[in-house]
Amino acid sequence: MTSWQKFFGLIVGAYFAINLLFALAYVAGGDGIENAEPGSFWDAFFFSVQTMATIGYGAMYPKTPYAHFLVTIEVLIGLLAVAMATSLMFARFSRPTARILFSQVAVICPYNGVPTLMFRAANQRSHKIVEAQIRVTLLRQEVTSEGHQMRRFYELSLARAYSPFFLLSWMVMHPIDPASPLHGETLTSLIDRDAQIVVMLTGLDEAGSQTVHASYLYAPEDILWNHRFVDVLTPCPSGARYIDYPRFHDTQPLSLENW
Known part of the structure; x- marks a missing residue:
């Protein structure tokens, strides 16, 4: 998904590009804008800005059929552009x-x-994910x-694959x-079989009832044998618990007698 900086950059770039193109079209039409200096690119550009935004200050207005035709097209494009930009903005905020x-x-x-493959996930949102499900798949290279x-896919059965x-x-x-x-x-x-473990988590956003999903990939080098995760759930005096995120990825080795 495009970052906010790139998104606003694309919106601003498209806005200026459209106005520049229409400014050139107005200049090419000769003296078609009242109270604008004939052949002035900047007068034509700012007239285009006023037209696209339907500001209508009244100082400059079209006076030839050619200019009226361009204004008609630009107003239509402006309405469509505003509608599209608004929809994209709303989609980004609501997603x-x-x-x-x-x-x-x-x-x-x-x-x-029983030897068990383990990893953990944490919900960093301020509210719950309901109907959460996790699927874990092993990918590895095989020879028939x-x-x-x-490349073969194997579903890994989990001790608990669903959480309300x-x-x-x-x-x-x-x-x-x-x-x-x-x-x-x-x-x-x-490593020899180029194995990977793919994790997919899906659920419903509690606030908006929209589907959320996340994924992660573990390479063989990311798997620590004969290790366990350290405890990161800390109780508060009120009885609630919180996650010690600085230690979320920490593990500790086990002695051989634990096996």
């Missing part, structure tokens, strides 16, 4: 932003005795029995059991 923070790394550590190389409302943080977990596509994989094998 909800996900503002989902994913941990920069994922970890593999035991959970209930005929020797053809192809997503308010603070979400620890996403995939048990690496014998049925898991990650079973038997190592860091070296994932």
Whole structure:
């Protein structure tokens, strides 16, 4: 999505470009603007500005059929341009932003005795995301029995893929059991097979009931084996909890006896 600076730059650039083109057209028509100096580009330019914005100061006005014809076209273009700019502006303001923070790394550590792939997400919005769902997909390069190389997609089952409302943080977990596509994989094998883990989160904005979505990509080098995430949920005296964002991506290694 285009940044606000680029968006306003495009609007301003289009505004000046249209007025410059019409100014040249007015100058090409000769002495067609009353009270304007004949052949003056700047008089024609400012007349174009007044015409497009329908300001109508009254000092300058068209006096030839050619000038009247240009004014008719410019007013129509001005109305359409204002309508389009207003629609684009409204769409940018009304479009909800996900503002989902994913941990920069994922970890593999035991959970209930089973090696588990984990990463976490945090909702940085001021209100909840309802009906939140997460899908995690493994992409890796494979060679068929005929020797053809192809990119395969594998859905990773999650301990919890749905949340009725997503308010603070979400620890996403995939048990690496014998049925898991990650079973038997190592860091070296994932790198050799050019593997990637794609995360997609969708939900509904609580305020506007509009769909929000966010995505993230983990490379094999982003997965820390035999690590766990540090706790970032801190209780307040009032009983509420908040997230310690400076430690959101932090992990700590586990001793071998934990495996």
